[in-house]
Amino acid sequence: MEPTLHHGDFVVVHTFFKTLKKRDIVLCKHPITGVQVIKRIVQVKNSVYELAGDNLQQSTNFRGIARQAILAKHAFSIKAPHMHP
Amino acid sequence: MLYTLVRVLDRFVRFPSAHAHCDIPCGIYDPHQAQVDAHTVIRMIDLIKEAKSSNVHSLARYTSVKEQHAESCKHQIRILWGDYFKDEHVKQFPNLPELVWRALKQASKTRQGTDRKDGEALLATVQEISEIFWKTKGKNPKRVKAPYPSGGELVLHD
Numbered sequence: 001m002e003p004t005l006h007h008g009d010f011v012v013v014h015t016f017f018k019t020l021k022k023r024d025i026v027l028c029k030h031p032i033t034g035v036q037v038i039k040r041i042v043q044v045k046n047s048v049y050e051l052a053g054d055n056l057q058q059s060t061n062f063r064g065i066a067r068q069a070i071l072a073k074h075a076f077s078i079k080a081p082h083m084h085p
Numbered sequence: 086m087l088y089t090l091v092r093v094l095d096r097f098v099r100f101p102s103a104h105a106h107c108d109i110p111c112g113i114y115d116p117h118q119a120q121v122d123a124h125t126v127i128r129m130i131d132l133i134k135e136a137k138s139s140n141v142h143s144l145a146r147y148t149s150v151k152e153q154h155a156e157s158c159k160h161q162i163r164i165l166w167g168d169y170f171k172d173e174h175v176k177q178f179p180n181l182p183e184l185v186w187r188a189l190k191q192a193s194k195t196r197q198g199t200d201r202k203d204g205e206a207l208l209a210t211v212q213e214i215s216e217i218f219w220k221t222k223g224k225n226p227k228r229v230k231a232p233y234p235s236g237g238e239l240v241l242h243d
Contacts, residue, residue, distance in 0.1 A: 001105040010091050011103065027103055036103045053105055078088050 001025075001038055002055045008080035011038065013072035020049065020067070025074035028065060036071065037062075114169040116215035119188075120239055122158035123211045126151055126195045127204035127235040134199065155196045158211065162188050165218060178217045184210055208237055215240035 004025070005011065013027050020026065024041045028051060039051035039062060049065040129151035136143050166185045175181050191207040212228070219226040224242035231239045 005105060007105075010088070010095070010100070036101065038103045038105050055105075078091050081088055 001040070001053050004040075004054045005038065005077060006080055008082075010078040010080075012075045012077070014075050015072045017073040020044070020070060020073065026051070026070045027072040027074070028062070028070045030062075038074070114165060114218070116161070116165060116211065116218045116240070119158050119161035119165075119211045120208070120215060122154040122161065123192075123204065123208035124231060124233050124235040124237065124239075125154040126158065126192075126207060127201060127237070128233065129154070130195070130199050130201050130204050131235070134201075152196055155192045155207075158207065159189050159192045162192075162211070162214065165214065169218070170221070174217070174221050177221070181214070181217055184214050184217070188214060204235075205237070212238065212240045 011027075020041060022041050022044055025038060026041060026049075027036055027038055029035075030037050037051075039053055041049050042052045043050035047067050049067070049070065051062040051065055129147045132147045133144060133151070136147065138144070162185060170181065170185075188207065188210040191203065191210055194203045195207055216226040219240070219242040222242075226240050226242050228238040228240055231237050
């Protein structure tokens with residue numbers, strides 16, 4: 001998610017959102033491994049989401065993500081000072 | 086200041102962590118190393134055949150390197166299978182699971198013996214997987230003459 005988020009950043013998320021739109025940063029459950037992953041919504045089609053990291057050269061897109069797999073929405077971050085000089 | 090406070094708090098509370106990648110470093114996959122490993126296995130088999138039986142030191146080295154690269158080849162194939170290939174790829178290339186299974190078996194076979202045909206069969210299977218890999222990336226795979234003493238080919242892409 002660089003340059004938006006770096007390793008060590010604290011991210012505050014909330015679960016009381018009603019809508020999700022393109023460009024939102026969300027916490028989702030990885031469709032295969034079940035690991036919690038932070039990604040950005042890059043496309044929404046019929047309530048199915050495509051997610052990608054901001055570091056496009058390193059990131060693999062997650063396609064076909066259902067609404068239920070999105071656990072929370074990014075509220076704000078507390079950035080690790082040594083990673084954001 | 087705020088970061089330091091939260092970090093101290095984290096030491097006690099242990100906030101859950103989230104990843105930005107599914108398996109760092111996500112998105113960097115390449116079948117090239119598996120091909121190089123298969124070529125190395127063939128080369129080591131050739132060297133073992135050429136070595137004099139009295140040269141125990143060289144034979145031990147060739148055998149050890151053959152073992153390492155056969156295992157490395159399996160490791161590389163497992164990474165592609167476990168981390169890169171998805172359901173949609175298997176639907177598009179239904180023979181992919183059988184190829185992966187065959188490559189793993191064949192790599193084990195090259196560890197067990199010194200038959201060049203086993204090494205060539207491993208390379209052929211890895212190359213078929215490589216061609217599928219590049220097709221899934223939207224690339225046009227092509228075979229070129231390998232610049233190695235093991236001969237054979239390498240699968241690259243345009």
